[in-house]
Amino acid sequence: MTVQPRIADPRPMPSRQAARPAARAVSWPWLDRAGRLSRFKLAVFLLALAPGLWFTAAYALDRLGAKPLTAYLHAMGDWSVRFLILSLAITPMRRIANAPKLILVRRMLGLTALAYALFHFTLYIADQKFDLARVASEIIFRIYLTIGFAGLLGLVVLGITSTDGMIRRLGKAWPRLHRLVYPLTALALLHFFLQSKIDVSNPVYWSGLFLALMGWRLMHRFKVPTAPLPLLGLSVAAGLATAGLEALWYALATGVPASAVLSANLDFAYDVRPAWWVFATVILIVPLNLWQNRTASGGTGSAAKGSVGRPARA
Incomplete structure (x- = not known):
């Protein structure tokens, strides 16, 4: 009996890495980790957008009083503080109410607070006629602006390091870094007091x-x-x-x-x-x-x- 030699398949075997589904390029805030629509996250996302959209429309329609730009920028700063406090409330509420699902929106609320703070600062620059030298001078010589700007820089650092990749890279240092949210919230509230x-x-x-x-x-x-x-x-x-x-x-x-x-x-x-x-x-x-x-x-x-x-x- 003649044994036929085995002929190797010329087609390359697919690697395990190639067999994996491609990761999503963008993780939209209303999707869960599996890429499916989360009604809960979508609802929170829309609620997070609502104040910004409302005040933007009110400003566009000239419904914010005698100083519309000032009222607009103050409103965005106020909502930044509110969303920051809401993000801090997630951990207590998920334990008090036994609602582990709340953890899905903690990062979203924190980033929403950062977005409103950045918009607040952008509107302040617009209120200063985009004179960056004057903006820098005001930040240096007005204590409530110094405090607010320091808080903003801190929130930017926390926002940049809030991704899954940065959590893995920082390891045990990540929780220590993000405990800065407490003094940063205190700075934001002090800024709120001083400008009020x-x-x-x-x-x-x-x-x-x-x-x-x-x-x-x-x-x-x-x-x-x-x-x-x-x-x-x-x-x-x-x-x-x-x-x-x-x-x-x-x-x-x-x-x-x-x-x-x-x-x-x-x-x-x-x-x-x-x-x-x-x-x-x-x-x-x-x-x-x-x-x-x-x-x-x-x-x-x-x-x-x-x-x-x-x-x-x-």
């Missing part, structure tokens, strides 16, 4: 929420359980800290006695002070956590374990 001048109700409110978020992180660090009673205590502490912050600011900035500002929190004839709004906002997480605990009590215990994923940084 007389009426600081908005920066006081958002600063109070920032204090509440940092308070939750302190509770988590010392292993205080995320339960209704400690969260109730957090809401009371956040309200009191907000009242104290407002009183301290007015005492330092205008000379108004702190006792007068604190007593104003108990007088509802004129308006409701930011401390009460902070308390009302934070206390909403108490029934949410209570409902989550009851829902999960007969389930898999996922509320106790939390979500699995990257180490949380906010």
